[in-house]
Amino acid sequence: MATPNAHAVVTASGYERWSHCTAAPRYEEGFPERETSVYALEGTLAHSVCELYGRKYFTPMSTRKFNAELKKLKADKLWQDEMVKTAEFYRDFLKEKSNEFGAMPYTSFEVRVDLSDYIPDGFGTCDCVMIGGDTLRITDYKHGKGVPVSSINNGQMRLYALGALKMFAPIYGDTIKRVCTAIVQPRITEDVTEEWLTVDELKAWGEQIKPKAQAAYFGMGTFCAGEWCRFCRGNAQCRARAEYYAGFDKFVGADIQGRMTEAEMIVREQAECMGAPGIPPILSDAEIGELLIEAQGLADWLNDLQEYARDAILEGREIPGWKVVEGRQVRAFKDADKALEIMRGEGYDDAILYDRKPKTLAQLEKLTGKKRFAEIMEGQIEWPPGKPTLVTEDDKRDPYRPTGPHEFAGVADE
Template sequence: MPTPNKHALLSASSAHRWLQCTAAPLFEAQFPNGTTDYAEEGTLAHSICELYARKYFTTVTKRKFNSELKKLSESPYYSDEMLKTAEAYVDYLKQKALGYTAAPYVTQEVQVDFSDYVPEGFGTCDCVMIGGDTLHITDYKHGKGVAVSAVGNPQMRLYALGALKMFAPVFGGAIKNVSMGICQPRLSEEASEDFLTVEELTAWGESIKPVAQEAFNGPGTFCPGEHCRFCKGKAQCRARADQHTAFEDFKDFAVEGKVAPELKELSPEAKAVIGLPPMLSDAEVGDLLTRAESLVQWYKDLQEYATATILAGKEIPGWKLVAGRSNRAFKDVDEAFKAVIELGYNEEMLYERKPKTLTEVESLLGKKKFAEAMTDYVVKPQGKPTLAPLSDKREPYSTAASDFAGVENG
């Protein structure tokens, strides 16, 4: 599902950023539009998904399908996993189509225009489905690092507004509801979905107009936060740096008792006498964990930028690149093993037989067949406890369940 060569200043995919930080679009415009292996993989996976969807929903011949798939599979970014994720994508589309009382109108790769709400706003919607009183849009995500939710997702809402504008002349006022789904099969078998009435969606569109106009006109207001993660200028943004380098402000924050609420009741004289306690309270630890998380990510972004800068022949004062740790390896394994055998060792001693992992077996059988045939042979023990913020959707770790499992295994 290739994107147009022209890029919108206020793209739907970056809406989560410019709606929070109106200075971001013009700030990012200073940086070149680069690409990564992950982006290239995603583009290829989208193209394969589109091909599979066209095969199911249109009259693509088997010969044409195989021919196009062969071309796509010749890409250096291709992997067999992309065929399975494409099947999962089409399975989701089938499920949505079957949910309509009559066969819906379905179209792929829809160029939508949402400039009624966002200046010069346009983008590409992976799939649009319309039937009865409901318009459904689907977006495929190939990434497996960060789960993307459809709930309150501005990218999906902008696509939906654009789709409504495009199909209003055809369907008129028949469309009363909008559903939005994000299919991210490498992370979850279940798609994330959100639902709005047309009135709710258009009201949201009206509400963001002033913000979008400010971001388009500039200079806007910098507002660092979690949305900085995919900003092109994240490593060189002064506002983000200021957020993480205000150590004196943080010290004052702590002294005033704002990190440790129990200190608020102390008089200034008492604070001067006893000072802050030598041990952090649990409340302070929780607050510092929240602050440090973004600090660690910022440091990684700085490292990435500095490495790329030095590799490009420039200097970062006080820093240099050195050779990282490497492991020895045979130049030619076959020739090396041949030499070992000539020394009198049996060939069997050079190899070990290892069973495939559960994931590899599932990939071999396919998820559906694996679920049907292997369920009785699979057990999923409770994982090791991992610290996470309360906003995390996973259930809290149960120490009782863990202890019981230990007794069972004991």
């Protein structure tokens, strides 16, 4: 879990962004902090529950203290019963891993580590650190259920591991030879990704990212847009991102009010014909493949631009060519109970007034917990084939093998 700190410039949690776009950290300073979303607050609460369950198992804690702490967490308005199940999963994973050490490992939670050997002024917080024999194990809990996060090649996790190595070096010296980083994300999958590296490999990686971290910190970076722009504070207004997606450099010299230069008109007319001489009018499959890769973040970029423009107009600024209107109105009952009573008075009974539909598999599983659900539903669950789905070739799944001539109808994008 990243430690919030208003003064951190180059952060471990932002590694994915600044390792690609070294200009981002200083550029972002010109934009206000984003409001903490309700999802982030839920995540913080879920982390506290995980930590409590972890401490209960690995450190001396009376049941009374545990219950009192849990009661406090349950009083939070964002509390969800599911948090107990995810915390139990996290604790059980740690328990299982601790059993793999020859003797009970040293285990600590919410460990703040110094990353300044690699990132100027850098620091971070490891959710759980375990040390035993020649192994250091770092485990991170993620509560999000939108995007799966892997610990493989995960710069944030590697940085935390480097910080933990430094912190515990005075006690363990050179006895630690191997490092394992793991990410537990039980709301998406029960499979926990792990990356094993030797300490030498990890330190060599750390040396190699130092120049980027320094460039990012000292404002010597270069802009580079890509999917990592998604969480950048200034992403809507970033020119590098606009050029990446819209090729704005083609319009250099054009009148920004919409008039085009003569040269651009000629280019446009040529484009309106069947392509410029020597350029085939039809895109090749190779070009479509490249365009699909380049266009992957296009929808996100458009959403960010729309959100920015809407907020700007609501704040009283002008975005030429755009205005904000009231969205489509949808009729609603002032009092749904009263409305249904009126319908009953008209002779319609509840069997007609209500749709009765079963909860989904996932909702039912949530009621019992995954383990119990697997026991009681043995033989009741099938896996119908998924729709053919377009993904990039680095996706781990095997290529789809059609079984009939019409199998490709209705291909979905992901």
